[in-house]
Every structure is written in C-alpha cells, then in structure tokens.
Amino acid sequence: MLPEIWNSPYSNDCFPVYAEDIDAGGEASPSTAMLSEAAGLLKVTIVGGSIPERSGDRLYNTCCVFDSDGKLKAKHRKIHLFDIDIPGKITFIESKTLTAGETPTIVDTEVGRIGIGICYDIRFQELAIIYAARGAHLICYPGAFNMTTGPLHWELLQRARAADNQLYVATCSPARDVAAGYVAWGHSTLVGPFGEVLATTEHEEDIIIAEIDYSLLEVRRTNLPLTKQRRGDLYQLVDVQRLKSDS
C-alpha cells in the first residue's frame, strides 16, 4: 500500500501538472504502469495510494488496486473532497481543482475483500458501515493528514472505523517533509478489529510489514455481537448504490 498523492506534491497547483490519464494505460500513466509491473513481478496485491487522475477535462484523486498478475482490479476516486478552513492553521480547498468520485469501491483480492477510501473519506463513517455491510475484511485509506488534524484525529478515526465495524483498517501516509507546502503528519498504521493498533510508524520514511489474521473478525464479532444487536427498527442506513443496482 502506498500513500495519498505519492507522485506529486500535495497542492492544487501541482495536481494538474502531475495528473495522469489512467484509463489510457501504458505511457499515458507511468505511475500506474509501474505499479502494475511491480505487482506482477512481485506477485503481490497493491493498493496503489493515490495520484491525481486526468479524465477528459476533470481531475480526480484516485487510488488504483492491482492484483498479483498486475491487472487493474479497481479504481477509487476520492468521494469526499478535502475542503476545510481552520483559520491560522490550515485551509485547503481540493474542490478548486478536483472533482469528487461518485462510487464507493469494494474489491475482492487474493488478500481479502477490501474497501477503499482516500484520506478525508475516513471521516465519513457511513462509507465504512456500507463496506462492512458488504463484507469487507479490511478498509485501506491512503491518506495525508496534516500537522493540525493529524495529532488529534488520524489514529482516532482509524480506531473508530475499525472498532465500530469490527474489521481491519490500514492507512498509509507520506513521510513528513517540513519544507513542503503541505506538511503531512505521517504515522502509517494498521488497526485490528478490536480497535487495537497492531503496527505503526513515526513520521519518517518507513515501511510496515504486519500480519493480518481474518479469523479474528469472527472472534471479535462473537465477543461483541454488534451486528445482531443493532436496532434496525429505530435507525437504518440506506445503501443507495445497492438500491440502484437492485432496481
């Protein structure tokens, strides 16, 4: 797994410059061609962080997932754009250059059923609930939280998504570069289905190698039978996409 916007500085000025046309493949998208080659050569599934994607006259913040033959299995376009204003701390308006994606993305891979979100997507618990309801074992969030929100929210949100939905959450952030226009918090992390941090980095460049045991999902769901105890008679989340595809 790679971080959010790993082929470009994280800035509205740079997104159009570094954007690649993913659907055209080959030389049009050197970053995804490289990921596909690496997945095939190493025989691993890759959740390819995200890059700015050009599609016609639009730009998206897009994560590509490759299977161990190097085939593109899924493409997730960041659904919730990072438009925030905390005066004196951080203002970022992704929607100045980017368009929001329109579909949640869940993908069956050799290493489990994976839901994908990109950074700000982690703040919207409904997306994680839908992924859990559709049988995700793991949600991967390439992200790049910052020095204001990172210390308070980055780990909190990962643990909340994992504990509420009793699944694994994996995040990958760029390392911190204090000279960059946007300073990332770092701290890539793997969280287990009890909300426990299984592995994490500091803010320097690093790699996490950790084991995921999906049999723990059942154990935790038996220990705490939240799904059975949910009061669907009092509240419900409607899976609009599923309703659309069923009709």
Ligand SMILES: NC(=O)CC(=O)C(=O)O
């Ligand atoms: N960069 C993001 O998309 C999100 C972020 O930094 C935050 O939610 O805080």
